[in-house]
Amino acid sequence: MTLDLEFVRGQFDQLADDPTFVFASNAGGSLVCNQVNSLLDHYNHHTRVQPYYPFSPSAEAGVAMDRSKRLWADGLAVDEDELTLGASTSLNTYVLSHAIGGAWGPGDNIVVTNQDHEANVGAWRRKAEERQAEIREWQVDPESGLLDPEDLYALLDDNTRWVFYTHCSNVIGTVNPVAEISRGVKSRSAARTLVDGVAYAPHHVCRLRELGVDAYVFSLYKVYGPHQSLLYVSRDMQDSLQSQAHYFLADDVSKYLNPAGPQHAQVAGCAGVIDYFTALHEHHGGTGVTTDEQVAGAHALMHAHEQALTTPLIDYIEHHADLRLLGKRHTRDGDRAPTIAFQPLRQSSASLAAALVAAGIGAENGDFYARRLIDALGLDPADGLVRISLLHYNRMEDVDRILRALNEALA
Ligand SMILES: Cc1ncc(COP(=O)(O)O)c(C=O)c1O
Numbered sequence: 001m002t003l004d005l006e007f008v009r010g011q012f013d014q015l016a017d018d019p020t021f022v023f024a025s026n027a028g029g030s031l032v033c034n035q036v037n038s039l040l041d042h043y044n045h046h047t048r049v050q051p052y053y054p055f056s057p058s059a060e061a062g063v064a065m066d067r068s069k070r071l072w073a074d075g076l077a078v079d080e081d082e083l084t085l086g087a088s089t090s091l092n093t094y095v096l097s098h099a100i101g102g103a104w105g106p107g108d109n110i111v112v113t114n115q116d117h118e119a120n121v122g123a124w125r126r127k128a129e130e131r132q133a134e135i136r137e138w139q140v141d142p143e144s145g146l147l148d149p150e151d152l153y154a155l156l157d158d159n160t161r162w163v164f165y166t167h168c169s170n171v172i173g174t175v176n177p178v179a180e181i182s183r184g185v186k187s188r189s190a191a192r193t194l195v196d197g198v199a200y201a202p203h204h205v206c207r208l209r210e211l212g213v214d215a216y217v218f219s220l221y222k223v224y225g226p227h228q229s230l231l232y233v234s235r236d237m238q239d240s241l242q243s244q245a246h247y248f249l250a251d252d253v254s255k256y257l258n259p260a261g262p263q264h265a266q267v268a269g270c271a272g273v274i275d276y277f278t279a280l281h282e283h284h285g286g287t288g289v290t291t292d293e294q295v296a297g298a299h300a301l302m303h304a305h306e307q308a309l310t311t312p313l314i315d316y317i318e319h320h321a322d323l324r325l326l327g328k329r330h331t332r333d334g335d336r337a338p339t340i341a342f343q344p345l346r347q348s349s350a351s352l353a354a355a356l357v358a359a360g361i362g363a364e365n366g367d368f369y370a371r372r373l374i375d376a377l378g379l380d381p382a383d384g385l386v387r388i389s390l391l392h393y394n395r396m397e398d399v400d401r402i403l404r405a406l407n408e409a410l411a
Pocket of ligand 1: 090117198219
């Protein structure tokens, strides 16, 4: 069964605005699917009042918000009270750092990487400094930007409280083996793990318990949804969290990590992403009954198509003498997202990105807020890398256009 791209593209009205434009900056933020836009539209037109009062349309507004939480809990195969919908991943990690960091002190240590987006580094580092806990850095290979789990294991000891790392780099696009790392960490220490799934979830929404992590976070505006971020914190951690909510809400765990309060319409819109996955699954004759099965079915189709898009790009960049490819150099293992970053060796990243844009390809250059990674790779942070990032709604003809444009710009 292959992905019906016409059906897929029909779920994203924005793609019809300019069918010749190749959108290749999806790692910055995806297009929003029609299911989400319909829910946002309905909420704003008909139920835009303070939710959860016992009258219409306030009660309906609350029902719409609850539906999002329920569908996402089912999709991720976790419980609703383990999820917080916050304004962004940067904000969710910031708030969580206050909820967990108060327990750190001198003698403790935490591990962060230099591969991550700063949203999954800075908040933990700042809190550790404030608490006088030691910060250990799990470092990338300076040539490829890849992380080796063995290097992490060498950093762990009895005083390691947390390990923070990314499921997939938003720059070099290679997936870290989270379930394997969870087992490795737990067999060597009592450390908790938080994984940043922002660059992975657009390609694969996971059943979170299978990953063996204590916390997981990703941004829904990169997964076809509204500007929201989902934070999972496992139930067994909840007693140790320091509530960040108003004091009189201290009995309600679902509010612990959301001092800003929920963004009502945006929360209601989040259900549309799961509606989209379900529609995709059903359209292709999927037989999954539960929401997580339907999400998994949709992602299997998306993955196969994305793999087909990624392979010729990786092959081209890997074999071009004037380009330095970062991340894994092939797609054979199926752990390479179509987020591809490279350094032009005979021109700046800015000039190559500008040539792509002039050819009608929405690509970009920069540090993508993974500044520590750019530094570790020995790059000029002002110029950074060129990044091409695709999603399952991109076409093979988009890849052909990118390859032609690269050929011309590098000639
Ligand atoms: C891997 C990764 N983590 C975290 C973030 C931050 O997400 P947010 O914009 O929701 O704060 C980003 C944003 O680009 C990202 O790519």
